[in-house]
Amino acid sequence: MTITAIIVGVICLVIGAVLGMFFSKSSLNTKAKFIIDDAKKNAENLIEKANVQAESIKKEKNLQAKEKFLELKSQHDADIQSREKKMQEVEKRIKDKENKLNDELSKAGKLEKDLDKQIADYAKKNEILERKQQELDVATAKKVEILEKIANYTAEEAKAELVETMKAEAKTRAQAHVQSIMEEAQLNAKSEARKIVIQTIQRIGTEQAIENSVSVFNIESDEVKGRIIGREGRNIRALEAITGVEIIVDDTPEAILLSCFDPVRREIARLSLHRLVTDGRIHPARIEEVVEKTRKQIEEEIIEVGKRTIIDLGIHGLHPELIKIVGRMKYRSSYGQNLLQHSREVANIAATMAAELGLNVKLAKRAGLLHDIGKVPEQESELPHALLGMQWAEKFGENAEVVNAIGAHHDEVEMTSLLSPIIQVADAISGARPGARRQVLESYIQRLKDLESAALSFEGVSSAYAIQAGRELRVMVESGRVNDEVASQLSYDISEKIQNELTYPGQVKVTVIRETRAVNIAR
Structure with a gap:
């Protein structure tokens, strides 16, 4: 505000001077002079007021600066006091730690002295113990010598007899562990072996291959055989070439055998032969036509069977190729x-x-x-x-x-x-499950009898029963003659005998049951 007044006063002086010069040169009337003088006075008054205001502001600012200085000084003094207090606390903690460290060092010195003392005591005791051990060895040798004279046994003979006695006990006690280890080891080995054997039997077993690779086509009379064979065998050769099935015409009355490992091809050949015999026209061109139609019919039937199966089971979204495989x-x-x-x-x-x-x-x-x-x-x-x-x-x-x-x-x-x-x-x-797969009844019954006979051949067995289609053998033993340890050994021995002497599918679980009954009658 003061700076503005000063600037205004200066401007008025300049304007007055300019006007004075202008009016003096132009010889204006005296009224202009009065105006100039008045402007000078106003300018001087404004300058004086501005100086007064500037002085008052200066004093006020000096006072504020002093107050700020005092405030900062008091804050600085407080900070210094706080730092000094913290330094005192740190010094105190350091002194406390130093005192504790001195205490620990003194304790360590005492422990070291105690340890040296204990080492010395241990050396003395060890020396005494060695002397005692030597005395004990001498006394033991004398006692062994006396015992040998009394028992008429040398130490080696007594040891051998003790070892033999302990062998039987150790064998019985370890049998449970041996059996569990053997079962665990055999699970994988037997599983793999059975898998390979089953796959081999299924692929190349003679009896099974004959049952599953031959179909019988019945005919009304043996005259039809000649028509199927054709002149110089051309019909049967054409039929075999197109279907890939071997057609066996032998002395079997009113029957022709169709032999092939592929059941679908065999079925195509059977249906085609049935159509040809029913129609009566049997020649190579007709055979080719009928076989082609039958093949398409079988393929459609395979797909239809697959679709019907997945619908019956409520299965959705199956790939068409998988549906065809299901039908096959x-x-x-x-x-x-x-x-x-x-x-x-x-x-x-x-x-x-x-x-x-x-x-x-x-x-x-x-x-x-x-x-x-x-x-x-x-x-x-x-x-x-x-x-x-x-x-x-x-x-x-x-x-x-x-x-x-x-x-x-x-x-x-x-x-x-x-x-x-x-x-x-x-x-x-x-x-x-019973009846699911074909088995010869006599061989099945004989296998069960062989399993029971193998168990009954052991001492202490009272009865044996083959159950679960020969997959488990329950063996009842006499509790008075067979204890728990022997029962475990007996289970292992029976399983070994079955494994080594009998032929059976899968595996046979041997369960030995020892039962003690106490019966009293209240009258």
């Missing part, structure tokens, strides 16, 4: 059990088990139906059927759990989900 199962059997019926049964059993366990029922049905698809390849494969089926399922976009269940149901790959053991168990249940 109708023409495949394993040990006399139809593969399609077996797969449907496994699907239903697996679904029931999955429902009980709270798992995905639909996935269980899917895996159960597809678990044996590797058994129906159109071309022969060197892979086991579980791995081949797993590859197909993976190729056609099946769920990872379903793929693993197919590959692991014969332990070909490691199980990675709860669905895999369910499929394995369901497959075993379907194949092992």
Whole structure:
């Protein structure tokens, strides 16, 4: 505000001077002079007021600066006092730590002295102990010598007898451990061996191959055989070349044998032969036409069977190739059990088990139906059927759990989900139930008798029963003659005898039961 007044005063002086010069030069009237003088006075007054205001502001600012200085000084003094207090606290803590350290050093010195003393005591005691040990050795030798004279046994003879006595006891006590280890070791080895044997029997077993690779075509009379053979055998050669099936015309009355490992080809040949015989026109051109029509009909029927099966089981979204493979199962059997019926049964059993366990029922049905698809390849494969089926399922976009269940149901790959053991168990249940697969009754009964006879040949066994279709042997022993330890040994010995002397499928579980009964009558 003061600076502005000064500037205004200066401007007025300048304007007055300019006007004075102007009016003096122009010889104006005296009124202008009065105006100039008045302007000078006003300018002087403004300058004087401005100086007064500037002085008052200067005093005020000096006073504020002094107050700020006092405030900063008091704050600085407070900071210095706080720092001095903290420094005193730190010095105190350092002194306390120094005192504690001195105490610890003094204690360590005392402990070191005590340790030296204890070492010296230990050396003395060790020396005394060595002397005592020498005396004890001498006394023991004298006692052994006296005992040898009394018992007429040398120390080595007594030791040998003791070792022999302990061997029997140790063998009995260790038998339980040995048996568990043997069972664990045999699980994998026997599983792999049985798997290979079963696969081999299924592929090249003579009796099974004959049953599953031959179809009988019945004819009304032997005259039809000549028409089927044709002039110089041209009809039968054409039929064999087109179908890939060997046609056996022998002395069997009113029957022709169709031999082929592929059941689908065999069925095509049978239906084609039936149509040709019914129609009566049998010649190479007609044979080719009928076989082609029959092949298309069988392929359509295979697809229809596959679709009907998945609809019955409530399975959706199956790849068309997998539907076709499911349909081909109708023409495949394993040990006399139809593969399609077996797969449907496994699907239903697996679904029931999955429902009980709270798992995905639909996935269980899917895996159960597809678990044996590797058994129906159109071309022969060197892979086991579980791995081949797993590859197909993976190729056609099946769920990872379903793929693993197919590959692991014969332990070909490691199980990675709860669905895999369910499929394995369901497959075993379907194949092992009575009547599922063809067996010779006499050999089956004889096998059960052999199992029971093997158990009854051991001392202390009162009775033996083969149960679960010969998969388990229950052995009852006399409690007075057989104790718990011997019972464990007996179970192992019986299992070894069965393994070495008998022939049986799968594995046989031997259970020895020792029972003590106390009976009293209240009258």
